[in-house]
Amino acid sequence: MKTAQAGSVESNDCLVTVSEASANEIVISSIVDAFFHSQIENVIKSTLEELSINNVKVEIMDKGALDYTIKARLVTALERMGK
Amino acid sequence: MNKNEFVNTLPKFSGANEYKKVERKLVNKKATSSTVKFLKSMPEAFDELKISDGMTLSFHHHLRNGDYVQNMVSEEILKRDIKDLHYAPSSIFPTNEILCKLIENENVTTIDTNYLNGPVAVTIGEGKLKNLLYLNTHGGRPRKIESGELPIDVAFIACPTVDKNGNGYGGKGNAACGSLGYAHSDLEYAKKVVLVTDNLVDKLDRVELDGKYVDYVLVVDSIGDANGIVSGTTKITRDPVGLKIARNTAKLIDELGLVKDGMSMQTGAGGTSLAVAACVKDYMIKKGVKGSFASGGITSYFVDMQKAGLFDELKDVQCFDIGAVESYNTNPSHHGMSGSKYGNPYDDPVVDYLDFVILGATEIDKDFNVNVATDSYGKIMGGSGGHSDTAHGAKVSIITTNLIKSRLPIIKEHVTTITTPGEDIDVLVTERGIAINPKRVDLLEKLKDSKLPLKTIDELYDLALSITGVPNTLPTHNDVVGVVQYRDGTIIDKLYKIY
Known part of the structure; x- marks a missing residue:
C-alpha cells in the first residue's frame, strides 16, 4: 500500500500521513483539538475536494499549525504519494 | 457545606487598592x-x-x-x-x-x-x-x-x-x-x-x-x-519572534523615559524576559545610566549587569541559578530580602519601588486581566508567584508574549482564570503590536508621537483571530477545587475540576 508523509511534529507545524483507501477518511490528533477540530477537518476536506481526491486516508498529528500550513503539508504528502 | 458553597462565603476581590482601607493585622511572633x-x-x-x-x-x-x-x-x-x-x-x-x-x-x-x-x-x-x-x-x-x-x-x-x-x-x-x-x-x-x-x-x-x-x-x-x-529557562531566547518582542519592549521603555539614573527593574527568568533585559542594558550603557536596583528571582544575567556597574544593588528573594547563588554568597551588593519585604502589601514592599516589571501571561483578556495559573483548558500549571505583587507595585507593568502560541490566540474575550487584575496591567507587547491599557492616559500621552506599532487590545485580538480562526468555546466547569487569593486575601477567581 502506498503511503507518504510531509511536515514535522515541531510546535506550530503538523505531520500529515496519507495512504491509499477505498474512500476518504480523516484522522485528527491535535494539541488544540478542543478549540479547532472542525476547522482542521474542514481545511483537509476542502483541499481534497479541490484536488478531486476521493480515495485517501489522511492522518494528521497537529502541533498547532495554521490552516495554510496544514494545506501545504497535505498537498506535499499527496504529491509524494504520486497523486 | 460543600466546597462550592463554602467558597461563596469567602471575601471577594473588589479592587487592587482595597487593602489600603484595611488595617494590617499582626499576631505575635513565635x-x-x-x-x-x-x-x-x-x-x-x-x-x-x-x-x-x-x-x-x-x-x-x-x-x-x-x-x-x-x-x-x-x-x-x-x-x-x-x-x-x-x-x-x-x-x-x-x-x-x-x-x-x-x-x-x-x-x-x-x-x-x-x-x-x-x-x-x-x-x-x-x-x-x-x-x-x-x-x-x-x-x-x-x-x-x-x-x-x-x-x-x-x-x-x-x-x-x-x-x-x-x-x-x-x-x-x-x-x-x-x-x-x-x-x-x-x-x-x-x-x-x-x-x-x-x-x-x-x-x-x-x-x-x-x-x-x-x-x-x-x-x-x-x-x-x-x-x-535552576529555573526552567535562564538563557536569552534565540527565537526571532521573542527577540522582536524584546527589542520593541526595550524601545518602549526608553520612549517612556524609564531609562534614567536611579532606575529600578525586575524581569522573570524566561528567555524573552532576559532578552528584554539585554536590550535595556544596551540603552543603559549607551546613555551612561546607572540604576538603583534590580529585584526578584535573580539570575546570572542580572548579576553580570550589577557587576558591570549598571545597578547599585540586587534585591534577591530567591536565586534562579547557580551564578546567582555564588554572587549572593560573595558579592556585598547582592542582598537577600524576605518574601514579606518583597511583596507583602503591608510591609512597604520593594515591589512598590519598581519603575517597571516585565511579566509573562498564559492568557490576557480585553480588560487586561492576566492568567498565569491555568492553561486555556483550565488545567492548573502555575500560579501568581510574584506576578500580582509586582504588577501592582511597579509604576509600569509590561506583559510580553507571542500574539499566538501553537494556534491559540493569547488574547481572549475573558481569561480562563484571573490571577492578576487588569487594573494592574499597563502594557501588552506582542510581535504584531503593542497595546496600552486605556486607563494609562499618561503613557498614551508620552507615546503620542511614537513610531512603535501601537494598537488597541481589541485590534490585536481581531488580528490574532483573523490568523488562527475563531476557537470553539469550551464547556464551563462547575466543581471548585481551589481559589486564587489576591495579595490581600480576597478571592479573585476559582479553580475547577477538569474532566
Whole structure:
C-alpha cells in the first residue's frame, strides 16, 4: 500500500500521513483539538475536494499549525504519494 | 457545606487598592529560645514534635525541583498514616510527586501554595484534594501568615548551612541555594521551627535565619540537589519572534523615559524576559545610566549587569541559578530580602519601588486581566508567584508574549482564570503590536508621537483571530477545587475540576 508523509511534529507545524483507501477518511490528533477540530477537518476536506481526491486516508498529528500550513503539508504528502 | 458553597462565603476581590482601607493585622511572633535541640532522624523529629492529625506544616521552595525535604516529611507521614494535614509550601514542583499519594489517602486535605506544576497540580485538578487549594501570591503568603489567617504548627525549613546555635544560611553548603527569602515568615511565625540541613558548622559568620526562632535542627545526609534549583529557562531566547518582542519592549521603555539614573527593574527568568533585559542594558550603557536596583528571582544575567556597574544593588528573594547563588554568597551588593519585604502589601514592599516589571501571561483578556495559573483548558500549571505583587507595585507593568502560541490566540474575550487584575496591567507587547491599557492616559500621552506599532487590545485580538480562526468555546466547569487569593486575601477567581 502506498503511503507518504510531509511536515514535522515541531510546535506550530503538523505531520500529515496519507495512504491509499477505498474512500476518504480523516484522522485528527491535535494539541488544540478542543478549540479547532472542525476547522482542521474542514481545511483537509476542502483541499481534497479541490484536488478531486476521493480515495485517501489522511492522518494528521497537529502541533498547532495554521490552516495554510496544514494545506501545504497535505498537498506535499499527496504529491509524494504520486497523486 | 460543600466546597462550592463554602467558597461563596469567602471575601471577594473588589479592587487592587482595597487593602489600603484595611488595617494590617499582626499576631505575635513565635516564642524565642536560647537553646536548640539537635535531632538525628525524621522519625525522631516526628516523635519530638508530636506531628499528628490536622496539623499545618510548611516548607519553602528555594531548592525548587531539587528539593528533598518536603518529600522526606511526606514519606514519614505516609508511613505513620497521619490524616487531615494542611500543607503550606511556598511552591510545589514535579519532584514533590509523592504528595499525590498523600492527597489521595487524605493525609493532606488542604493546601496553601503560591505556585504549582507537575503531577500534584494534575491530582488537584482531578478533584482529589478533599478541601481547597489556596493559590496565594509571594507577597500574599507572608501577609496571610503574619495576620494569623494561616497559622503554622511546624515549619520544616531546608537550610544549606546551619551552625551550632541554630543560625541558618543559604549561600554555602552542598545544596547552596542562596537567598531563603520565602522562609522568613515561617521562621518567625510557626509554632515550632525545624531547620533541616546537611551541613552543620561550628559558627556562621553570615546569618540569614536567626537561631533565636529555631527550636530544632535535623541533620540529614542530603537536603537536595543544588542543580535542581535552576529555573526552567535562564538563557536569552534565540527565537526571532521573542527577540522582536524584546527589542520593541526595550524601545518602549526608553520612549517612556524609564531609562534614567536611579532606575529600578525586575524581569522573570524566561528567555524573552532576559532578552528584554539585554536590550535595556544596551540603552543603559549607551546613555551612561546607572540604576538603583534590580529585584526578584535573580539570575546570572542580572548579576553580570550589577557587576558591570549598571545597578547599585540586587534585591534577591530567591536565586534562579547557580551564578546567582555564588554572587549572593560573595558579592556585598547582592542582598537577600524576605518574601514579606518583597511583596507583602503591608510591609512597604520593594515591589512598590519598581519603575517597571516585565511579566509573562498564559492568557490576557480585553480588560487586561492576566492568567498565569491555568492553561486555556483550565488545567492548573502555575500560579501568581510574584506576578500580582509586582504588577501592582511597579509604576509600569509590561506583559510580553507571542500574539499566538501553537494556534491559540493569547488574547481572549475573558481569561480562563484571573490571577492578576487588569487594573494592574499597563502594557501588552506582542510581535504584531503593542497595546496600552486605556486607563494609562499618561503613557498614551508620552507615546503620542511614537513610531512603535501601537494598537488597541481589541485590534490585536481581531488580528490574532483573523490568523488562527475563531476557537470553539469550551464547556464551563462547575466543581471548585481551589481559589486564587489576591495579595490581600480576597478571592479573585476559582479553580475547577477538569474532566
